[in-house]
Amino acid sequence: MSFCSYFDAQFCHSCGWIDYHYSEQLKLKSDHLHTLLNPYQPEVWLKPATSALKGFRNKAKMVATPSLDGVVLGLSEEVSLIECPLYDTSMQKALHTIQEWLRELGVKGYDIRLRKGELKYVLLTRSKSNGGMMLRFVLRSHGIVARLQNALDDLRGRIPELSVITANIQPIHMAILEGDEEIFFTEARRLEERFNGIPLFIRPKSFFQTNPDVAEKLYRTASEWADESKPKILWDLFCGVGGFALHCAAADRSIVGIEIESEAIECARESAAQLEMSNLRFESLDAATFSATAGEKPDLIIVNPPRRGLGEQICKWLTRVGSERILYSSCNATSLAKDLESLSGYTLKRVQLFDMFPHTAHYEVLVELVRE
Known part of the structure; x- marks a missing residue:
């Protein structure tokens, strides 16, 4: 085991x-x-x-899959990876909250077979030096951009560490992680990190x-x-x-x-x-x-x-x-x-x-x- x-x-x-x-x-x-x-x-x-x-990885890449309970962040409808031990507890907690928030909004994960749904991936990156996080929603179209944006204050209230939030538009029906267009929901456009005292x-x-x-x-x-x-x-x-x-x-x-x-x-x-x-x-x-x-x-x-x-x-x-x-x-x-x-x-x-x-x-x- x-x-x-x-x-x-x-x-x-x-x-x-x-x-x-x-x-x-x-x-x-x-x-x-x-x-x-x-x-x-x-x-x-x-x-x-x-x-x-354990807990060494600073980036999570979650496939957003539809299910009867709402969107599942992980690999498939049956497999949610929000408690993956490669992420530290703060990232696991944030992924839990994001999945719950998306379900409350009624956001549908992208169904590859039916080519329906808007949310394809959720990408979360954490800064080791200050604990700040960058959240990206990879979407099929602009269809739910306004819905996400209007509810962001609620999400940031639940996860104060979120400093950068974006929507990426990836309309192609292929296993491509991201598209060319990035829509920023926050004033901040980059996450700060420090390695050996060097700002990155x-x-x-x-x-x-x-x-x-x-x-x-x-x-x-x-x-x-x-x-x-x-x-x-x-x-x-x-x-x-x-x-x-x-x-x-x-x-x-x-x-x-x-x-x-x-x-x-x-x-x-x-x-x-x-x-x-x-x-x-x-x-x-x-x-x-x-x-x-x-x-x-x-x-x-x-x-x-x-x-x-x-x-x-x-x-x-x-x-x-x-x-x-x-x-x-x-x-x-x-x-x-x-x-x-x-x-x-x-x-x-x-x-x-x-x-x-x-x-x-x-x-x-x-x-x-x-x-x-």
Whole structure:
């Protein structure tokens, strides 16, 4: 028996390793990483950075399903996940209240088979640093926007932590999480978070790590590794809301962060402004586009690509740039290993696993590459 009643009842299989002892989970992940990276002969293997086993996740993604009792937030009509132990008690309580409030309003969950109903998903994100929450309703159309908006004072009275509330319009009959249009119900448009004392901001569509405690360890480690050689020029590619760049900021260091998602860049710029760092610049560009216009050669490059990895084109460009060091943060060690084949001229100095996703086979890894 695990500590999750949903898993034990075979209602939810998202945490496929939850009944493994945590030491066994870490061993399986470490063995997998060793198998992938041993051919590149890392000089140093560091101990994995571990996670809490419950209450570590800061974001809930709930499918809104119709039932005879009203909308169900979870996986299906039979499976509500509002008491998922991956969320802390404040998020569980908020999800309970949101589901109850939606039922009182008579909001219908979207029926995939009949293509009826308005509410598709409920997305809830919590700031670890101040407890504030961002709530997003993903809707099929504008049909119930006014109804939700008119009842928000009641909801905010029940959940005072709600600081950002939006409706996202996703009209397509496909398993797509969100659409292009975001309607803000609150004056606040972003959620503030702090990692290691660094201000970070979460907007509705910007990517943000879902395990704050382990993310703090990851950013702190990257900062420590970066500082060892005291780089004067640093590039942060696929920078998101600027976590790595902001943690590596220094008065005598020029940093450029590149990210294609404009909302994330707005967040990163706001963080830089709060820190009053004029030598920290963020641009909304595709990494490949930046590669064609980049200027002075950096001493250090940090890359944090999506699961597909960097790809051969960017790897070859990085090889031509010839930075003395590359820090590569990856959520998919398989694509990382493939990219290492294309990053010729570099030695794999050290590797550390960060267990961002307990009870699953997934993990984050940070590696340091040094030019031969």
